């Protein structure tokens with residue numbers, strides 16, 4: 001973990017673009033509450049194939065105008081180079097200079113893969129189009145991306161993104177701090193020298209978390225699964241327990257040199273606020 005200690009800490013909160021007017025009103029409130037914690041930036045997800053393209057842009061511009069930087073996610077699957085160039089230009093016009101560059105996943109039913117196959121090609125395109133203008137964050141997988149043949153291959157692919165010009169990485173969420181520590185060690189051996197910020201998923205709803213984790217390859221350790229199952233439908237107990245477990249995870253990560261935390265807020269403020277309070281940041 002030594003290599004990560006030299007980086008200054010970055011704290012960020014992730015939103016998805018609201019799907020309804022009610023969602024938009026709620027997100028304004030959530031943003032205002034989380035803005036009081038003075039994060040380094042907010043980020044806004046992007047639907048693969050550009051399905052939330054306009055909504056991501058609108059949310060990013062609205063957040064940026066309120067004073068704390070906003071970083072749009074941008075996925076390249078099922079997109080053309082020209083459409084990506086246009087998105088980059090629009091963000092530059094708005095003074096947005098951080099971006100989370102991803103491959104994305106092909107939505108079911110969408111056949112065309114697009115012109116860029118992997119996130120390293122997207123990072124290269126961003127650098128080619130806009131030089132050093134954007135600070136580029138990419139995804140990292142301490143528990144290995146679900147489509148990767150093995151950890152070594154996945155690490156090699158992660159390094160390609162760094163070599164293409166990524167400045168920092170945000171990890172997929174995990175609940176075993178050892179997964180992160182081992183991943184950082186492997187990155188050190190591979191001479192990967194960028195900040196790798198743990199992605200943190202608060203626990204609020206067990207069945208949703210279980211489904212989501214199956215899809216994205218995040219492991220819910222057996223002890224945690226069994227404790228959560230034991231709460232049945234008691235949402236309040238799940239949330240209280242979730243805050244304790246995730247606060248401990250965050251504390252361990254920070255104590256061991258993690259360069260900040262990136263919270264997958266799911267457009268809710270309460271769980272992140274409770275964890276933040278426990279961490280006394």
Ligand code: FAD
Pocket residue numbers: 044045046047048073074075100101102103104105117118119120138139140145146147148149153154155157158160161170171172173199
């Ligand atoms: P890549 O880095 O391209 O990796 C994908 C797979 O291909 C891996 O198995 C890798 O080992 C392999 N690979 C990579 N490069 C090569 C290469 N050159 N040759 C051969 N194989 C290669 N999804 C969204 O749709 N919208 C979002 O806003 C979004 N935000 C995210 C934010 C974070 C922090 C994270 C961790 C994930 C996010 N995702 C998002 C999910 C992400 O799009 C998926 O995990 C996707 O499957 C992989 O994206 P990637 O950028 O990691 O892809």
